[in-house]
Amino acid sequence: MKKRDLVCITSLSTQEILSLFESTAKLKKSKIKRTNHLKNKSVGLLFQKPSNRTRVSFEVAVWQLSGNCIYLSPEEIDLGKRESTADVAKTLSRYLDCLVARTFSHQDVIDLAEMSTIPIINGLSDLTHPCQALTDIFSIKEYFGRLKGLTVTYVGDGNNVCHSLLLGCAKVGLDMKIATPPGYKPSPEVVQMARDFARKSGAKILLTESPQEAVARANVIYSDVWVSMGQETETKKRLDDFKGFQINSDLVKLADKEYIFMHCLPAHRGLEVTADVIDSDHSIIFDQAENRLHVQKAILIFLLGRSK
Numbered sequence: 001m002k003k004r005d006l007v008c009i010t011s012l013s014t015q016e017i018l019s020l021f022e023s024t025a026k027l028k029k030s031k032i033k034r035t036n037h038l039k040n041k042s043v044g045l046l047f048q049k050p051s052n053r054t055r056v057s058f059e060v061a062v063w064q065l066s067g068n069c070i071y072l073s074p075e076e077i078d079l080g081k082r083e084s085t086a087d088v089a090k091t092l093s094r095y096l097d098c099l100v101a102r103t104f105s106h107q108d109v110i111d112l113a114e115m116s117t118i119p120i121i122n123g124l125s126d127l128t129h130p131c132q133a134l135t136d137i138f139s140i141k142e143y144f145g146r147l148k149g150l151t152v153t154y155v156g157d158g159n160n161v162c163h164s165l166l167l168g169c170a171k172v173g174l175d176m177k178i179a180t181p182p183g184y185k186p187s188p189e190v191v192q193m194a195r196d197f198a199r200k201s202g203a204k205i206l207l208t209e210s211p212q213e214a215v216a217r218a219n220v221i222y223s224d225v226w227v228s229m230g231q232e233t234e235t236k237k238r239l240d241d242f243k244g245f246q247i248n249s250d251l252v253k254l255a256d257k258e259y260i261f262m263h264c265l266p267a268h269r270g271l272e273v274t275a276d277v278i279d280s281d282h283s284i285i286f287d288q289a290e291n292r293l294h295v296q297k298a299i300l301i302f303l304l305g306r307s308k
């Protein structure tokens with residue numbers, strides 16, 4: 001059977017996303033801590049950037065499924081510098097059964113997927129973060145018990161996390177409002193793709209430069225850092241440009257009374273969100289972080305069941 005990859009959330013059909021959520025819920029509920037789903041399988045983690053959640057949740061997921069996990073740091077595999085991406089992909093395909101890649105350039109994930117014979121999972125690139133968005137939408141469904149009729153509001157940078165969340169929401173029929181400062185809108189190609197999915201699912205999409213307009217009556221308020229990994233030289237400009245886009249107690253007053261606050265983490269209290277919001281009873285950030293583990297177990301079972 002042809003191998004499958006998770007390069008972007010669009011690598012999955014809506015039906016596959018919903019069925020991953022069903023598997024995730026079962027895995028999360030199960031009292032059996034360790035299963036044999038990945039027995040005799042090895043999974044590599046090739047990371048060009050730091051990570052807490054993605055690395056640890058994948059390592060624990062592979063352990064809980066009885067597989068073997070190998071972490072490859074930026075110093076060990078200097079993708080495209082020490083050797084070509086093609087040689088890395090072809091070599092690792094001879095040892096591993098699956099590779100999770102966290103890269104700067106999204107093209108590197110695409111190249112790895114094209115040149116490998118094993119499933120490639122995008123563990124965050126400059127363009128997308130599909131494991132995060134799948135987890136976010138699973139967490140929304142888990143909390144509210146439904147997806148339809150809810151509005152997800154994202155305030156901040158139209159970045160990798162925003163892109164995957166937008167595409168995922170459009171696929172499953174969640175309405176999404178995105179507030180960004182001028183110059184920080186999500187990529188027009190991603191927005192166009194999301195609008196195409198939304199036409200089928202019935203989801204509504206609003207792009208605005210007004211956080212107040214976006215947050216009004218929202219069920220979910222989502223934020224991410226203003227300076228993503230790899231953008232450190234732009235820090236000063238970004239901190240200026242994002243003034244007014246902080247999620248704080250004044251802004252959340254406009255949301256639905258039962259709103260939840262979400263953040264992919266790591267977070268910077270006092271910048272994109274104030275401590276009183278992120279640490280309030282409305283915040284589900286640690287359920288969200290935990291769910292990375294359960295969702296990624298379901299992803300690994302889905303992809304590895306089809307390979308080799």
Ligand code: CP
Pocket residue numbers: 050051052053054055124132264265266
């Ligand atoms: N949310 C997320 O991907 O966190 P890490 O960068 O710590 O993996």
Ligand code: NVA
Pocket residue numbers: 124159160161224225227228229264265266
């Ligand atoms: N947008 C952030 C997400 C971190 C999980 C980054 O790319 O650094």
